[in-house]
Amino acid sequence: MKKRIRLHQLRTGMLVTELEWNGSAGTAPALPLLISSPLDVDHLMRAQVISVVIDTRRGADTGGAGRYAGGFSHVQFETDLLSKFSAREVENARQTIENTAPHVRRMLSDIRMGAAIQFEGASQTVESLMAAAGQNSAALIGLSRLKERDQVTFLHSIAVSALMIDFGRSLKLDEEAIHLLGIGGLLHDFGKMLLPRAILNKKGTLTEAERLLVRSHPLRGYELLKRAENMPQTVLDICLYHHEQYDGTGYPRGLQGAGIPRPARIAAICDVYEAMTTIRPYKRAWTQSEAIGFMLDSPGHFDPELLQNFVSRMVVGGVLA
Numbered sequence: 001m002k003k004r005i006r007l008h009q010l011r012t013g014m015l016v017t018e019l020e021w022n023g024s025a026g027t028a029p030a031l032p033l034l035i036s037s038p039l040d041v042d043h044l045m046r047a048q049v050i051s052v053v054i055d056t057r058r059g060a061d062t063g064g065a066g067r068y069a070g071g072f073s074h075v076q077f078e079t080d081l082l083s084k085f086s087a088r089e090v091e092n093a094r095q096t097i098e099n100t101a102p103h104v105r106r107m108l109s110d111i112r113m114g115a116a117i118q119f120e121g122a123s124q125t126v127e128s129l130m131a132a133a134g135q136n137s138a139a140l141i142g143l144s145r146l147k148e149r150d151q152v153t154f155l156h157s158i159a160v161s162a163l164m165i166d167f168g169r170s171l172k173l174d175e176e177a178i179h180l181l182g183i184g185g186l187l188h189d190f191g192k193m194l195l196p197r198a199i200l201n202k203k204g205t206l207t208e209a210e211r212l213l214v215r216s217h218p219l220r221g222y223e224l225l226k227r228a229e230n231m232p233q234t235v236l237d238i239c240l241y242h243h244e245q246y247d248g249t250g251y252p253r254g255l256q257g258a259g260i261p262r263p264a265r266i267a268a269i270c271d272v273y274e275a276m277t278t279i280r281p282y283k284r285a286w287t288q289s290e291a292i293g294f295m296l297d298s299p300g301h302f303d304p305e306l307l308q309n310f311v312s313r314m315v316v317g318g319v320l321a
């Protein structure tokens with residue numbers, strides 16, 4: 001059967017038989033094309049291919065799209081996890097979250113009590129996430145997609161940290177840079193802890209005053225982290241600039257393009273992806289494919305080269321299941 005799909009839906013083993021191509025950039029690949037590695041998708045993206053037609057009788061089909069799009073059940077969630085990971089991988093990931101969660105919860109409640117963040121504590125937490133990365137981080141990110149009401153903040157922090165570690169590894173950054181990305185991912189939203197809970201948990205639309213208060217969280221977090229001894233500039237940059245947008249329409253400073261520190265551009269992608277794919281039992285979740293489709297359709301929001309790398313190395317490359 002012939003099926004038209006977007007590039008981010010391509011997986012290894014698919015056979016591309018037709019292309020929708022704007023024809024002005026790069027070289028169109030010869031057809032039919034068997035996708036044998038993420039590099040093939042990278043090539044199609046660089047050639048500005050818009051969509052492709054795959055032949056599902058002669059190659060792999062899309063699958064899994066649409067999960068959680070309707071209702072939700074814990075059984076379905078567990079079954080889905082076990083279809084992608086071994087029971088041991090899921091158990092290891094669960095263990096990593098259980099070991100890390102108390103430290104993150106303590107840091108979060110310390111902030112609410114007005115205490116300063118200890119850099120060493122955050123650094124150690126990220127070291128255990130780094131040790132888990134490469135072995136069970138995909139399972140960890142998958143497992144942390146499901147968030148009950150009281151788990152949203154700390155699981156988001158842990159998952160964004162793990163995502164940034166993996167993305168940093170896929171970009172072949174050195175271990176020190178990856179460590180800083182992990183700490184930045186863990187602490188990027190801590191400024192939210194200084195906002196009233198009623199606003200963070202509000203179900204309806206925020207008033208203009210509430211919206212401005214929420215938008216103050218990067219600056220509040222930055223000021224909080226700055227008080228900590230030895231807090232590296234990269235971590236401060238991630239916290240302050242993770243809501244900046246590539247075209248200058250973000251906040252708090254409206255920085256543009258390369259004027260936004262690269263670690264913060266990496267954080268913006270991981271933060272939005274993680275938030276969009278989060279499954280909440282009481283709310284419809286975005287599938288991975290929908291989230292990536294939306295991000296690709298948001299020109300100006302993200303660094304285009306980093307987003308392309310995220311899609312080809314993390315999504316198509318199978319780091320994220």
Ligand SMILES: [Fe+2]
Binds near residue numbers: 188
């Ligand atoms: Fe944020």
